[in-house]
Amino acid sequence: MIEVYFEKIVPLMLRGVPMTVLLMLYGTLLAAVLSFVFGLARLSRFAAVRGTASVLVELIRGTSLIVQLFWIYYALPHLGVELPKLPAAVIAIGVNYGAYGSEIVRSAILAVPREQREAAIALNFNSYQRMRHIIVPQALPRMLPPFGNLQVELLKGTALAYFIGLGEVFYRTMTQLNYYLYLLVPIFTGLLVIYFALSQLVLLLYRWAERRLAAGRM
Amino acid sequence: MEIGFEIVEVGSVVNEPYEGGGKLSMHMHAVPLAETAAERGSVRPMVRFRNIRKSFGELEVLKGVDLDILPGEKVAVIGPSGSGKTTLGRLLMTLEEPTSGTIEVDGEYLWHMEKRGKLVRADEKHLHRMRSKIGMVFQHFNLFPHMTILRNVTEAPIRVLRMRRNEAERLALEMLDKVGLADKRDNYPSQLSGGEKQRVAIARALVMKPQVMIFDEVTSALDPELVGEVLAVIKEIAADGKMTMLLITHEMEFARDVADRVIFIADGRIVEQGPPSRIFTQPESERLQSFLGRFRAYRAGR
Amino acid sequence: MNELIPALLRGLWITVQATFGAFALACALGLILAILRRARIKWVSVPMVWLIEFIRTTPLVVQAVFMWMALPRLIGMPLSALTVGILSLGLHYSAYLSEVYRSGIEGVPRGQWEAAVALNFSPAQKWLRIILPQAIPPVLPVMGNYLIVMFKEVPVLMAITLGEMLLAANSYIASTFADGIVPYSLVALFFLAVSYPSSLLVRLMERRLNRQRGTQYGNRIRNRRSRIRGERTV
Numbered sequence: 001m002i003e004v005y006f007e008k009i010v011p012l013m014l015r016g017v018p019m020t021v022l023l024m025l026y027g028t029l030l031a032a033v034l035s036f037v038f039g040l041a042r043l044s045r046f047a048a049v050r051g052t053a054s055v056l057v058e059l060i061r062g063t064s065l066i067v068q069l070f071w072i073y074y075a076l077p078h079l080g081v082e083l084p085k086l087p088a089a090v091i092a093i094g095v096n097y098g099a100y101g102s103e104i105v106r107s108a109i110l111a112v113p114r115e116q117r118e119a120a121i122a123l124n125f126n127s128y129q130r131m132r133h134i135i136v137p138q139a140l141p142r143m144l145p146p147f148g149n150l151q152v153e154l155l156k157g158t159a160l161a162y163f164i165g166l167g168e169v170f171y172r173t174m175t176q177l178n179y180y181l182y183l184l185v186p187i188f189t190g191l192l193v194i195y196f197a198l199s200q201l202v203l204l205l206y207r208w209a210e211r212r213l214a215a216g217r218m
Numbered sequence: 219m220e221i222g223f224e225i226v227e228v229g230s231v232v233n234e235p236y237e238g239g240g241k242l243s244m245h246m247h248a249v250p251l252a253e254t255a256a257e258r259g260s261v262r263p264m265v266r267f268r269n270i271r272k273s274f275g276e277l278e279v280l281k282g283v284d285l286d287i288l289p290g291e292k293v294a295v296i297g298p299s300g301s302g303k304t305t306l307g308r309l310l311m312t313l314e315e316p317t318s319g320t321i322e323v324d325g326e327y328l329w330h331m332e333k334r335g336k337l338v339r340a341d342e343k344h345l346h347r348m349r350s351k352i353g354m355v356f357q358h359f360n361l362f363p364h365m366t367i368l369r370n371v372t373e374a375p376i377r378v379l380r381m382r383r384n385e386a387e388r389l390a391l392e393m394l395d396k397v398g399l400a401d402k403r404d405n406y407p408s409q410l411s412g413g414e415k416q417r418v419a420i421a422r423a424l425v426m427k428p429q430v431m432i433f434d435e436v437t438s439a440l441d442p443e444l445v446g447e448v449l450a451v452i453k454e455i456a457a458d459g460k461m462t463m464l465l466i467t468h469e470m471e472f473a474r475d476v477a478d479r480v481i482f483i484a485d486g487r488i489v490e491q492g493p494p495s496r497i498f499t500q501p502e503s504e505r506l507q508s509f510l511g512r513f514r515a516y517r518a519g520r
Numbered sequence: 521m522n523e524l525i526p527a528l529l530r531g532l533w534i535t536v537q538a539t540f541g542a543f544a545l546a547c548a549l550g551l552i553l554a555i556l557r558r559a560r561i562k563w564v565s566v567p568m569v570w571l572i573e574f575i576r577t578t579p580l581v582v583q584a585v586f587m588w589m590a591l592p593r594l595i596g597m598p599l600s601a602l603t604v605g606i607l608s609l610g611l612h613y614s615a616y617l618s619e620v621y622r623s624g625i626e627g628v629p630r631g632q633w634e635a636a637v638a639l640n641f642s643p644a645q646k647w648l649r650i651i652l653p654q655a656i657p658p659v660l661p662v663m664g665n666y667l668i669v670m671f672k673e674v675p676v677l678m679a680i681t682l683g684e685m686l687l688a689a690n691s692y693i694a695s696t697f698a699d700g701i702v703p704y705s706l707v708a709l710f711f712l713a714v715s716y717p718s719s720l721l722v723r724l725m726e727r728r729l730n731r732q733r734g735t736q737y738g739n740r741i742r743n744r745r746s747r748i749r750g751e752r753t754v
Contacts, residue, residue, distance in 0.1 A: 062712040062719070064672040067686060071708060074693075075700035118313050119360035123374035123426060124349040127342070133377060137364045152577050159579035160676065170582055177589075184593070188586035192578045199577035 005186055012176050013190060016169030020198070023089055023158045023168055028151055030094025031101050038098060039105025040131070053102070060099035066160050068092045073164045089161040097154045104146045108139035141213045148206030152199045159195070169194055262325055264289040264462040265310065265430055270319035272305050279305050281486035282319070287430075287464065292456050294465040294477035294494070298509060302486040303466050307432040310464065311354045312345050323351050324429060353428030357435040359415040361407040361422070367394070368403040371422045379426070393421035397451050413444030417451055424455070430462045431455075437469055445469070452476065470513060474498055482506045524692050524703060531685035532710055538605045538682065539671045545610025546670070547663070550617030554625065555647070557618065575615035581676045584608035588680035601682040609677065613670055620662050624655035661726035668718050672711060685710055
């Protein structure tokens with residue numbers, strides 16, 4: 001039994017890990033970009049930009065990730081947009097967590113003291129330079145811990161790609177399960193441990209990045 | 219006399235409806251600027267506040283201030299807290315927009331510009347150009363905590379003036395040397411004392427070579443024993459003579475030593491002004507007398 | 521269309537049942553976890569920390585399917601999808617809520633603990649009469665947030681055949697050969713129609729609480745919120 005588990009099942013499960021990680025990385029990349037786009041748009045001088053961004057973010061946050069995934073993968077083809085599994089999952093995950101991330105970006109930027117902006121104006125930085133060189137670098141360390149948590153949520157969200165049959169670690173496990181039902185508990189325990197290990201790795205990376213960013217300043 | 223033609227033009231159209239949304243025209247002088255400058259029969263002022271009003275919601279902090287500052291002049295603004303003196307500096311630095319009235323810097327409107335014969339609210343481009351003439355040192359230093367001391371000073375020359383890095387660093391070190399902090403170049407602001415931070419902030423503003431410098435209560439946030447080093451630096455800059463300075467301050471002795479003219483503001487109005495020798499020895503208005511009296515009592519008690 | 525909307529409404533009703541059932545479980549279990557986590561005995565507190573972390577950082581859908589397949593075998597009798605759904609969703613979010621409780625408990629000033637000792641309260645009295653009444657009100661809006669988060673997580677439970685809205689939409693599509701646009705859009709709309717007003721309500725509650733208690737207390741609440749590990753927003 002133990003041999004079967006470690007020699008057959010675990011390798012099969014692990015074969016799904018690269019897809020899970022890939023989905024997480026692409027999803028994170030898209031989510032990070034959208035976090036900044038939405039977050040900055042919600043702080044825009046122009047009411048129309050602010051309003052549009054806020055409505056979009058509320059729309060995305062008000063519906064579930066899994067509903068969005070179904071919509072993108074199963075409904076969108078009827079509108080003529082047919083996406084393969086991985087892009088569909090990446091878009092659903094990136095857009096959904098990007099909306100949540102925009103709140104992190106927004107509140108971190110708002111938390112930078114107003115005086116920093118004023119000092120930058122007094123030195124005649126233009127509005128892009130103020131954001132890019134003065135405000136965002138100071139907001140970044142504040143964003144990291146909540147971004148770390150959000151990325152763990154995102155990692156957990158990748159398991160939903162199972163519903164569209166993307167071969168990530170959960171899907172791979174489920175497709176093997178019927179042959180090894182007597183090993184149900186060890187299989188699921190192993191699966192959870194894989195996710196736990198990946199989560200801890202993500203959190204570790206963020207903690208490392210936090211220390212790097214904080215170095216020297218304080 | 220260097221009176222630009224365009225100034226006459228702008229001055230002659232100020233009674234036109236104002237497009238910026240404010241009620242500017244009501245408080246504007248109908249006379250062309252050139253005329254008033256000519257009347258004075260002197261050089262053109264570097265900074266000119268004209269009937270400046272500023273309200274925050276219901277509260278009107280400036281109730282019509284007129285003030286000319288000549289090139290190279292050192293003007294100290296004193297007055298009780300809440301009198302509006304800091305607001306005056308913030309309006310000049312474009313951190314706040316006047317509710318009505320105009321500010322001119324070096325012969326040009328700061329918050330307004332002419333567009334198709336009308337005076338409209340200045341756009342970002344105009345403000346950007348005007349800000350290059352103005353610098354400011356803040357009460358709370360406002361150094362950039364994520365940059366070393368050297369980068370605090372070089373960042374603006376590199377980004378804003380597009381100066382080459384080594385050129386900016388050479389200039390920055392020169393300025394840091396002037397304020398006695400060249401050896402702290404690689405430290406971060408959090409590792410400096412308040413007085414040191416403020417001296418860096420001064421170097422950071424100086425390196426941009428502004429024509430007008432605003433010092434906004436630069437010693438108010440400092441421990442008493444650190445005030446001296448900062449004031450010494452400012453005195454040294456003032457002694458150079460060329461820079462126009464607006465010194466908003468609580469330090470009466472400093473105002474007396476450095477300023478050519480002292481402005482006393484109370485309740486949003488200029489109550490009294492004159493050379494420091496007279497203001498501090500023979501105050502005319504009752505407000506100033508009681509203000510100075512209270513100040514002396516405080517000093518004696520300390 | 522005539523069948524779709526009633527089906528979705530039935531799904532919504534099941535979703536609401538699952539949400540509140542799981543929320544009640546998460547509140548109770550989360551409190552127990554939070555208190556055990558504070559135990560002085562390292563043998564209790566350290567495993568608790570890791571247990572909470574483990575539940576929180578692994579996917580709900582995996583936990584749910586695991587319980588769906590393993591629990592009936594373990595206890596030797598069938599369980600309904602709603603029961604397992606409530607158990608798994610409740611367990612998952614008990615880990616989050618324990619962090620919420622923790623931040624609330626840590627926000628109670630030390631003097632209050634000392635006073636409870638000085639007055640010779642029993643441990644149960646100390647928690648029920650002194651600590652919790654002060655710890656919980658400030659974190660109520662955060663708990664409200666989690667109620668909404670959980671509501672939006674319910675469709676994940678279609679993996680264990682819980683007949684919530686998304687599964688209802690799927691069945692409708694399968695039986696009528698309709699395309700997914702209208703059914704899935706309606707599901708999204710239903711979620712939005714419930715969760716957006718609720719989140720406005722929570723924000724209102726938060727503002728009112730901050731105002732009521734004065735700024736100093738409000739600050740304390742805000743500080744506490746910033747200490748909640750892994751907090752999720754709605």
